Amino acid sequence: MTLTNGLLLLGITLLLAYALCLEWWLPRRRGNTLLQVNLLRKNRLDSVIFIVLLGIVIYRHFSGQGDPLTLYLLTFLLIATLYISFVRRPKLLFKPQGFYYANWFISYTRIRHLHLSEQGVLFIQLEKRALPIHVQHISDLENIKNILYKDQKVT
Template sequence: MSLTDAVLLIFIVLMLLYAMYDEFGMNLLKGKTLLKVQLKRSNRLDCLIFVGLLAILIYRNITTQGAPLTTYLLISLALIAVYISYIRWPKLLFKSQGFFYANAFIEYSRIRAMNLSEDGILVIDLEQRRLLIQVTKLDDLERIYHFLVENQ
């Protein structure tokens, strides 16, 4: 196994761990999930460029008679990237003490203000940061509002 294969294998393992944490780990951490809301996907173009570059590397590895293991690892990396960007949905998970947004847990006590923009984006102001939350369905904004009012 070459250094390139080892680095590819490390990235594959890290991406798989991230996908498992995103899908299963956040549900299990910090107590029971009280509300789950799907968010709009972003960075699809970035993934498309990444997969395109991987396709170029796969093509180059095949045409230059590269190691088959490298080809398989590159294909695996491309498949995992497609899963993370196009198949799974980003989500907002509300727990009893806070919520998970972008894989980070934010406690309710950190919220300073909440506003709703005209185009349906929920703006949550924290101490030093502003979260812009775009939901897939506008009805979810009402569910979030009712949840926060009932649980605060």
């Protein structure tokens, strides 16, 4: 196995571990999920650029009669990237003690202030920064408010 194939295999393994962590392990951590909210996707252009460049590498490798194992690994990397970029939805998971945002757990005790903008973006002010929550459906903001104010008594 060449160094290129080894690095591709390592990248694919890390990408699969990341996807498995997001879809299976994270929702089961820290108790039952009280609410799951789909968020808007960001950086779609970056994903498209990476996928196009990966497609060019696959085409060049295929037309140049390269190693078949490398071609399979590149194709699987393309499929995994398509999944991470376009199939998987970013989520906000509310748990009894806090919530997961961008794969990080944030305790309800860290919340200092909530602000809803006119564009429908919820800003959750923590100690040092504000988290912008771009929900996919505006009706989810009501569910978030019910979780935060009713169950956790956030002011």
